[in-house]
Amino acid sequence: MLGLNLRQEFKGRRLKGTAIELSNEANTGATQVPAQDFLEITYPTHDLLKGIEAVGPNQGRPVVVIGERGLGKSHLMAALFHAVHDPVSTASWLKNWSTTLGDPQIGNIQLRSGMLVIGESLHRQRYKHLWDLLFERHPHGAFIRGKWEGMGAGQTDIPSDQLILELLRHTPTMLLLDEFQTWYDGLTNTKQYPWKNWAFNFIQILSEIAKEHPELLVLVVSVRNGDTDAYQQIHRVNPVQVDFKAGGSPERIQNDRRRMLLHRLFENRLQIAPASIDGLIATHVSEYFRLIGTPNVEHERKRGEFREAWPYAPHLLQLLEDQVLVATDAQETRDLIRILANLFKSRGEETPILTSADFRLDNEASGIGALLDSVANEHHRTLRDKALRNLTAVVEAVPDHASRAPHLQEIVGALWLRSIAVGNMAGAEPATLQVDITQDKPVDDNGFQVELATIIENSFNIHQDGVRLVFKEEENPQAKVMASARNDKLFTDGSDLAQLAKEVRYVIGGTEEVAKTARVIALSRDWLTQPWEGLDEGEHPDRWDDRLPILVLPEDPDRLNERLGRWLKDNLQKRRNTVRFLLPRSDTPNAFYDRDLLILARAEMKALEWSGQNSDYRKLHTKYQAELRDILKKRFDRFAVLHRWNFVDPSKCEFHVEALREQGSKIPEAIEQALINDLFVPEDFEALVLDATAENAPVGKLLRELQEPRPVGQDCIPWLGETAMKERVLRLCARGKIAINLRGMEYLQVHAGEDEETAWKRLRPKLGFTGRQLDEVLLLPPAAVPSTGGSTPVPxxxxxxxxxxxxxxxxxxxxxxxxxxxxxxxxxxxxxxxxxxxxxxxxxxxxxxxxxxxxxxxxxxxGIGPATPxxxxxxxxxxxxxxxxxxxxxxxxxxxxxxxxxxxxxx
Structure with a gap:
C-alpha cells in the first residue's frame, strides 16, 4: 500500500506491548535508551510541546500530567526526561519537526540543561517513601540521609525542607514521578504507619521548593485525574497542567492525536505523497460523499480528514475512539495502537483504505483479538460469538452465498463492530455499511440491497432499530425463523415437503363441505415415478373411498396427454376414469423445488415449533401460514380429466383440460360444475345405461364400468360420483326408459299416465343402496314388469x-x-x-x-311365517x-x- 511500512516492533507474529516503562531491569526502558532512538517514535503533539516548554529554563512551576490509563502519560514523561537529560538531541529533533510541520516556533523552544534527571515509575512500589528515591539516586543523597538520621531525638518524621534544599544545591535535579496517584492511593495511613500523611507533607515540600527555587528543582508528576489527595497539595502551588483532554479546539486535538498514532505505527507515514493517497482512496471518498449525503461545501474539508487518517478511514478511527473504546475499560491510545497495528498487518496490503469491514470475525489477527483483549467486556465477546453463528447460518442457508452475498464477511464484521458502540449510536444504517465495504470499486446499490436483505433474512440476531441495524444478544424472532427456514440441513428428513403438501391439501380441500365429497391428494415431488412417496397410507389408491379423487400435481407436465396417460397406466390399476388432475399455472416450477414456497412452509413449521416460547412466534406462525396459503390459492388454474383411453399405447391417450376461475376451496365445486355443464354428455350416458338394461345388468356393474375408461376410440363418460350417477339412472327410470329391480323387494317404473317430474320425486328416495348391494339391483326393460309397479317378482x-x-x-x-x-x-x-x-x-x-x-x-x-307350509x-x-x-x-x-x-x- 504505497510502500507504507509498520515499525519493526509491530511486525512480529506476536505484537509487543506498547506500554512505556521509564526504566526496567533489562535497561530497555524509555529513559534508558538513547534520546535519538526514543524521539524517533515520538510525535510532537500539542501536549508534549507544552510539557517541554514547562520544564525549560526560566520556568518556575511544577508540572502535572493528567490523563487516564493508556493516553500516553508515560511516553510524555520519558520525552521530558530526554529533553533535560539530552537537550542536544532533543533540540535537533525539534528542529526537524519544525521543518516537517512548517512551524518555526517548534524549533525555537528553549531547553534546560545541566540538571540531574531522576525518573521513576512509582507503581512498581520500589520505594516506601519519596525521600528514599532522592537519597538513593542523588549523588549527595547518602550524606543527607545520614545527616537526617543522625539527628537523634531531633529527627523529624520526614526530611525537612532545609535538608532537601541542601541536597539540591549540591546538584540541581529534575524529578519525574510517574503513576504518582497509583502509588499514593496504595499507602497505608494508620496511627502506627501514617505513611500517606508523610507523603502528603513531603510532596508539599517538593512542590514549594519547585515553585520558589526552579533553578534547583523541576518537579513533574503524573496522575489519572485531579480529584485525588495526591494532586491537591501540588495544585496549591498552581502547577502547569498537561491535560490530554484539554487544550486547543476539538478538531486540533483530534488531528494531533491521529498524527501521533500514525507516526507511532509507521516508519514512513509522512513520506507518502498526499496526491498518491488522494488517488488511491478517491473511489471510497466519493462514494462516502454520495451515500452519506455530505454537502458540497464540506467535501474539501472531509477529503483532508481522509488524507490525514490514511491508511485508516476517519470514520473507523472515530468509531474506535469515540464509541467502542469509550464504552469499555480500554487504555485508549495504547490499546488503539495495538488494534490498528494488527488490522494493518492482516489487511493493509489487500485494501486501499481500512474500514470497519476489515475486522474479520473469524480471524483474530485482523484486530479482533486485540480489540477483545482491550475491551475486556464479556458482552462484546458474547456478541461476537452470536455474530459468528449468524455468519455460519448465512453460509449454510444460502448455498450460493459467494455470488448472492459476496461481501458477507465484511458486512457482518462491520455491523458487529458498530453494534458494540455506546448508547443509541450502536448499529449502523445500510448506507454506512455500504460505505464500509466500498474499496477501489463502487458497490451497486441494488446489488447491495439484495445482499444485505439476504444476510438479514438468514441471521437471527440482527434487529431493526429505527433505520439502524444492530446485532443484539437476544434473538430476533423473525430473523431466527427465517434463518432456520433457509438452512437446508435442518430439513433433510423431508418434513418441509410434507408440510407444503399438507398446506396444499388444506387450501384445496380443507373445508368440511369439500371433505365430504372430494379427496384431495397432493402428489409427491417425484410424482411421475414415485407419486405416493411420503403420503399417508390412507391416501394410497387401495384405500380410496367413494369420494372424488383430486390429484394435485406439483408441476405443469410437458406433453400432458402422454405424461398423464402413462401415469394412469403405471400407477392406478382401477377407477382410472374417476381421477381429476389439478394443474398449476404453466409459469410455475415444481412446487417442491420452489424455494420460496419451501421457505414459507419451513418458516410456518419453525414458528409453530417455537410458539410456546413467546407470542411473537405465534404471530409469525399465523403470518407465514397466511402468506403461504394465499400463494397456493392462486397457483392452480386448470384441471384435466380423461377423454380417450389407450391401454396399449398410453401416449395416445387424450385428456380434457379445462380452465378454472375459482381459487382455493372453491376449486373442487368448480371442477364438478365444469364436468356436469361442459363435459358430461347425457346422450352417451343414456346409451350406455340402455345397453346395460338390455343385458339385465346390475347397477353395481354399471357403476364400476363407468369408473373405468371406455374401450379404445370411445369417449369416456366423466365420473360424477356414485350418488350423482345413481340419480341419473333414476332420472332415466322416471322418463320410462328403464325399470329397476330393487333386490327383488320392489320394482321401480313409471306408472301409467305419470309425468317425469312426479315420477322423479317418487323414485328419487328409493335407490339408497351402496357398494355390493348395488350388484343385486338390476336394470330391466320397462315392459318386463307391470306398469303399476308394486311387488311383482322378477320372472x-x-x-x-x-x-x-x-x-x-x-x-x-x-x-x-x-x-x-x-x-x-x-x-x-x-x-x-x-x-x-x-x-x-x-x-x-x-x-x-x-x-x-x-x-x-x-x-x-x-309372507312366509314360522307356521307357513x-x-x-x-x-x-x-x-x-x-x-x-x-x-x-x-x-x-x-x-x-x-x-x-x-x-x-x-x-
Missing part, C-alpha cells in the same frame, strides 16, 4: 324342481314344448307341476342368487368347497331328510 327362466332336491340336483330347465310356470303372483296349479296328481293351490316363488340374510328377508316379504324347496349353489358344504350340512335341522347331488371335479 325367471322356468325350471322343473325335483322332489326333495336341496341343491337342485334334479332340476332341469323347461325344454321347448313343456308347459312353463306362468309368472306373477296368485298363479296356482292343481296336482303335480308335471300334470299328475292333485294338491292344494301353490305359488312358485324364486329369487336370484343373494346372501342368506337377504333370503331371510325375502321369506318375510313373501312350503313344498318343493330348492336351494341352488353354483359352486362350493368341501369345507363349505360340510359346514352347511351341519346346520340343517334335525327330523328332516334331504337328497343331495353334485358334480365333483376330477383333478
Amino acid at each position: 325367471q327362466p322356468p325350471i322343473q324342481p325335483g322332489a326333495g332336491s336341496l341343491f337342485g340336483g334334479d332340476q332341469q330347465p323347461v325344454q321347448p314344448g313343456d308347459q312353463p310356470i306362468p309368472p306373477g303372483p296368485g298363479f296356482s296349479q292343481t296336482g303335480s307341476i308335471f300334470g299328475g296328481g292333485t294338491g292344494s293351490p301353490r305359488t312358485t316363488l324364486t329369487n336370484p342368487p343373494t346372501s342368506p340374510l337377504n333370503l331371510i328377508g325375502k321369506l318375510e316379504g313373501w 312350503v313344498k318343493e324347496i330348492t336351494l341352488k349353489l353354483s359352486a362350493a368347497t368341501g369345507a363349505q358344504l360340510k359346514e352347511l350340512l351341519k346346520k340343517l335341522p334335525d327330523g328332516m331328510t334331504f337328497e343331495i347331488s353334485l358334480d365333483k371335479e376330477d383333478r
